[in-house]
Amino acid sequence: MAAGKTRLIVDEKYRGHGLGARLLNEIMAHAERQGCARIELDSAFHRKSAHRFYEQHGFENRAYLFSKNLRKAKS
Template identity: 50%
Template sequence: MSDLEIRPADSDDIPAIVAMLADDPLGAQRESPDDLTPYLTAFRRLAADPNQHLTVAVREGRVVGTLQLTVVPGLSRRGATRSIIEGVRIHADERGSGLGTRLIEWAVAESRRQGCRLVQLTSDATRTDAHRFYERLGFEPSHVGFKLPL
């Protein structure tokens, strides 16, 4: 994977990122690749926040993976800073290539560099393959999550 670049996303990457977000049964229900306006608005907010790291993996000029890393200062755990990994997606052509592992390893290393003492993520309860993947990388299932749509 020496031809792989992991870098901050830019606005030109948004169509490819949104396409990957929409390319699964759950994403197909909640994403709208035909109208990028809300995604570009969100990207501007992310780009302006130094604690947000929207990241892409690029091979041969093509975006083939993405994730968002959020750094969260906090009081719990003796004032520990933590990071949250979200929106991990790998292009269908790249699944099984080790790219997901590389992206998560990047996120963990960046979390350490940012002084985080904990990395956490959530995964939809139906994504059992993803759960096995995260457990292979050392993540432990530890909490029950709740959501309230607004």
């Protein structure tokens, strides 16, 4: 079984204080308690600091996500 997160966002004014790491550690512990063997997540290409954060916590980049907008959204 694999777990996936929906969002993990720490407001900029609270970053750098370990809150994101504590949240991620709790997510990983919860997933393990539920019997998950893996956590998968995605992150926007331009979010380099998020990529470093996940790599520092043992995550590996294993895939690319491709998308294409087919038409403009109606406003």
